Amino acid sequence: MTEARRPPARTRLLDAADRVLFEQGIRATPVDDLLREAGVSVSTLYTHFGSKDGLVAEVLDTRLHDWRMVWDRCVVAAHDDEGRLLAIFDAVATYREEQHHPAGWCAFLAAADELPSAPAAIAQVLASHTDLLTERLLHLSRPLAQNQVKAQELADEMALIYTGVLASYLRGYPGSPVEGGRRAAQAAVQARRTG
Amino acid sequence: MTEARRPPARTRLLDAADRVLFEQGIRATPVDDLLREAGVSVSTLYTHFGSKDGLVAEVLDTRLHDWRMVWDRCVVAAHDDEGRLLAIFDAVATYREEQHHPAGWCAFLAAADELPSAPAAIAQVLASHTDLLTERLLHLSRPLAQNQVKAQELADEMALIYTGVLASYLRGYPGSPVEGGRRAAQAAVQARRTG
């Protein structure tokens, strides 16, 4: 049996944090759990990341990068304007299945809730995530709206529905939020077409 | 000047907890902050509520009671089926303005995120809140849908949008979630009418 080479401690810690933090809750997870899960020592954490918050910031950064790529891919795969706007729901489903664990809801919103006085590193990732969301949704809404105001309204509704899908995983209801989200988004698009 | 009578320590602590816990974050708020804010001693907390979680459970219970009443009022004030379904957004606006502080997002979702291994008392309030939401939305959706399946779909979309409105306060975008939520909900109702 060829033995798999063990990744460096820094990588193992990042992976463990990504796996555990957002299932157990950020604050609910003691650093000891992460250290045990990763098989690293306390010093590894504090020399590489400075603090638990520093580790969280790096994990969030990786997640933002992954999310952006998945969303990119799904937008490109769509074949018309409506499909490109609705691609965010494909992206949510894909991201949860492929990239990260189907448990948990949204790492960014969880961080916003649990770390209200977040250090700059975390606050900045959250802001980048929100910027990506708002700018891209507005961009994708434009072709489907008669004017700039209507486009902004549609984009806001999309952000609302998307956020609702994520938070519904936390609530545990409805059972398949992505499907309901897609239906609600289609209705919003259609309303702008007929109205 | 007639001096206002000071409410009992138990009440002061409940009020302080309701004010502070969901603005600062549940876990981010040390009990000392609540004690100082309420002007009570440590023993008061532990004799009356048993633990910080016990206090949280009681505050959530009060909030559920208040929310149910506000929602009731707004449903009764509406004058047609669509208005009664959409009344949940009036209720959100009213609840935030009148009953509780406009900061913070949703006490129940925050508790679900921050206290994943919640004691029974808290888990039960959260379940009651979700039950109220799902049952009432389904009830109010029935007159607007041709059959039971469509009614359930509409109710799911409403729950999604409602949850999105609340979580949008956490995200800080869109700026006026209630308005976008109402538009999205109207589109969902209309889609079920035309489709």
Next chain:
DNA sequence: GTCTATAATAAGATAGAC
């Protein structure tokens, strides 16, 4: 019986010495 004040205990985050 309700409340306060204070100290002791235990767990967790952080930091540094080795």
Next chain:
DNA sequence: GTCTATCTTATTATAGAC
């Protein structure tokens, strides 16, 4: 990487005031 020390926080215990 281990070990130890410090700081914060939740919790409990003790003792006393109204």
